[in-house]
Amino acid sequence: MKRMEDSDFELVEHACAGDADAFRRIVERHSRKLFQSAYRLTGNEQNAEDVVQETFLKAFRNLQRFDGRSQFSTWLYRIAINCAMDLMRKESRRAAREQAEDAADMANLATEDPRPDRLAASSEAGRAVAKVLRGLSPTERAAFVLRHFEGYTSGEIGQMLGMRGGAARNAVFRAVGKLREALGPIVEEGHEATHG
């Protein structure tokens, strides 16, 4: 007979009662998805790994506070966002230096050598997108990732980031504006090259 999967809520209850194996199963169940989200938020593999670790560490310490009113994955994701935001803010000085380099790279991509043919390679376009995302402010980046990749509404994003829904919406607008500024010409060149 196939064993029924324990729900997150049941695993949390067991983990709160001191069952380390239950928490291991929580970690194993959510790690890959959390890594993907953390990578989107931080744009860096090592940072994403750190965010995954810190998220589970904080979740473990605060497991008693999970009241079951939201899905466990949402609760976990909120912790991950806080970890990622903290990390991004800490790195903001370093990012500012890199941003100048990235901006130069993007200028090259957009003007000096557009070569639409190379944009047919999705991986290259993807790398260009990743560069632009890295150049966004932590708030813009988090708001955009939550909206575009995770599908949260502006109100939900505002709650997660500790701001009003309108401010979250504006952060998304700014992020899309920057993406358009850096990538718009490249994307359009590629589109025209493909569709004549």
Place this chain on the structure above:
Amino acid sequence: MKPLTDEELILYYYGESADADEIEQRLESSPESQQQLAALKRLLNAVDESPVPERPADYGSVVWRQLAPRLEKKRSLAWSWELFRPRREWALAGAMMLLLVVAFFSGWLWPRQGSDQVAGLSSEGRERILLMTVANHLERSEMLLLELVNVAEDGEVDLSIERQLAGELRDEGRLYRLAASQAGKPDVAALLEQLEVVLVELANGPEAVSSTDLGELRLRLDEGDILFKVRVVGSRLRQETRTNNRSRGPEQTPRDL
């Protein structure tokens, strides 16, 4: 009809328009807006192509192997702390003992005339209770200080557990300081006062501190020799308790109260 703004197009794309029907009507009547929406879709579709490094199917197990030792460390502190907490069944007796300790030594309760016995306890019995409770308090404080000294500096340090423990020790320590002062133990009261400053700082501080802040806290502990003093005085009080126990008669123990 007015063409759509960038903001309106973005909200529409994400399904967050306040009035989607109105937006669609304006789209139908504006080829310019239609082109802008198509361009926005191409842009955001390109964003979807940004690669995310793959993780193997057993990634969760890898994360767990790295995480487990860190969880164990936090858990062992919490568990060892639990050993020093009064058990639930003794909670009431412990609270009564604490009240009595404070009452005896703060003058709220006085011996009957012609006798130094209060509630069946001699002055030696009362002192023994004080020594035991303060020795236990110092032992728990020593554990907390040791944890602070030994915690790994790995970027930001989470002190949420230590903060909670410091708050409990601070509250108890204030009562013991008062009792020790009233009982004519100025050296013990002085140490408890010095310890209280650290506990207050820790209890009122943030849950997470930078390694720099932690380094400064350690420096203050070092400069005041607090850990050393806590260890020495705690050891002395435990020794005095043992000596008193050996020499005392069949008197009531605190747990008999």
